[in-house]
Amino acid sequence: MSQSKWSSDEQTLFDALHSLMSERFAEVSATSARAIFDEALARRERSATQESSGGWTGRIEKGVVSPVASTHQGGRVRVDVEIVAESDELIDSLLHQILEVGAVLVHLEDPPGLNEIVQVKVNFPRAHLEVEARARVVHQSSRGTAIEVSGLGREDRVALQAIADDRRRELDEQAVQESAAGGQESFQEHHPTSPVQVADEPGRSFAPYGSRRGGVKRTMQTTGRRRFDMPDPDMDVVRSTQHSLESGLVTREFYGPAPPWFEPGGDPDRVEELAGERVLDILLQLSSSGFSGAVVQRFGKKGRQLLFESGYIVEISSEPRHPLSELGPMLQAANRITKRQLAMAAAHADELGTTLARSLMELDILDPERIRHAISGRLTFLLREFCEEREGSLQVFDASSLPADFLPQPPLRVHVAVERIIYDRLVRGLSQCSAREREHTMAPELDTYPEVLVQERDRLERAISAAAQMRLVDNVLNGRRRLREVFTESALPPAETFAVVFALHRMGLLHFDRSLHQTVVRERLRENVTVKYLSVHKASYFEVLNVHWSSYSEVIEKAYHELRAQFDPQGVPAELEEEVHQRVREINERVEAAYAALARRPTRHGYRTRIMPEYKLAHAVPLFLKQSELAERRGQWAEARDAVRRVLEIDPENAEGQRRLKRYEQIIDQGVSPDPADTNQ
Missing domain, CATH: 1.10.10 (Arc Repressor Mutant, subunit A)
Known part of the structure; x- marks a missing residue:
């Protein structure tokens, strides 16, 4: 077929491939490129054949039992949904959706209402694991019912992650065996160190992770987020823009084309109504899952669109346009360019249909690195504003709903970490708490052991930029010190230490481990029981109650109640040995006998005269x-x-x-x- 007869889609594919070869793979020989294209086409045909014969679509239909129970709780109906994951495809898709997305998409005959509270039970018979969580319906469409499973406990998540790791190793071994048996060189799509990955969009919320390509099942592609070079934001851009807004010195002029706004195709994967600090939770979930796509906020006739790549923000645009949310006026307000230079770059961008940032680079008004820092400053300012949103709705669209070229073009594609913006915001707020507020917040956790989660180290490094705060994390927040000891050993002021610890806890990067404290308490109880047991059978009744032989009624009464509370058989942890339980019962019996003899003065006086010279x-x-x-x-x-x-x-x-x-x-x-x-x- 000649090029003149190509359809628009075919011409677009040709242009994209030509651009990709020219920009990124110019050194690949023509022979190798032809072999790669042939292999890609062959895999596409095999995938299409298998999917047409019943391949996985991402929606969970088999193994779903709903409802298994329907009860009224507090005036609301709780519908229980059970998913039994027996097949490899269902296991892989469930693990991806729970661990990476935080929600499952299921097909239900009689789905519960939007925002309904749901009790979800997921059963993995092959792994002998059953997890249960309180969940909420967040979206309904023709694709199915999306249920957010945010109530999973830490132990359940660790168990699910272990299953996912086993599945990944199994697939790696399978791929190696198939590669050796085939005797040919090919790209291993599932291998994280391959120079080229042919993969689904990494953040696709309910992508076909169970589909087969080349005979190898694709699963868990977003377990590790890609790393990007993140330029520091130009803080002059941030500060000057904030000052302009506060002082009312806002220009009404637009320069150059508007930042891109994409209309996603199809239904959103997720819909959320904003309230409280819900926007922070959504951003952190998308970031941790390595999401790629768009988040659209609607409030009245206004809108805002955030574009993500692998969990990082790469563009924010508004509808309708607002001058101080665009790069040109921000640069002018920060005295990075003059108004004449801005007008020149805007005219160049309008004429060539390019972005203002690219025109600034092509006209040598600013060097690329300075522009990247400025773009980072712009995105930082806009993301800070977005984190304060408390109204409107959010719609989440995965990358497949957007045009193929929705991401900004290199070298002016800048990535901003959501974690950094949210962490700085939380630390600023928590640092302003009064001493009384800090004490009230810390009180329940003082005897717990704060520990940064090892699996969240990458996100932690994206969040914290201050060296002193990172030293606190590395040297003190290691799970070996109680929270009260953390404040003693921290080199930071108490207010800053409090802000760091509870900001990380709010973001899900740190947890308060109570298990070690409980272990210490159990060991102390075991030791106290042993010491007391060895003394009660040899001691006088006064010594059994830990009082002097001259004690009067009030002293006897107080000592008795303290011992009853300390050695209450009902208060001994069930996991302690039976010997400990038996000894506590004997101690309790001896304490009761001592109290019976000493509670009243006549019997106490008679007992004293018998035992004392x-x-x-x-x-x-x-x-x-x-x-x-x-x-x-x-x-x-x-x-x-x-x-x-x-x-x-x-x-x-x-x-x-x-x-x-x-x-x-x-x-x-x-x-x-x-x-x-x-x-x-």
């Missing part, structure tokens, strides 16, 4: 009287009263003890002056 009882009375006299001189009236009460416990008829007790109680309880010369006494 008479000379000790006789010498104890003057000793306690002397202690009360010394405490009185120091003004320690409670201690003085305790000493004379012990005197009367031994000898109830002691006149001196009765006189002193009456005086001490007047001083303590009635506020009488302790000075005998005071006439008010």
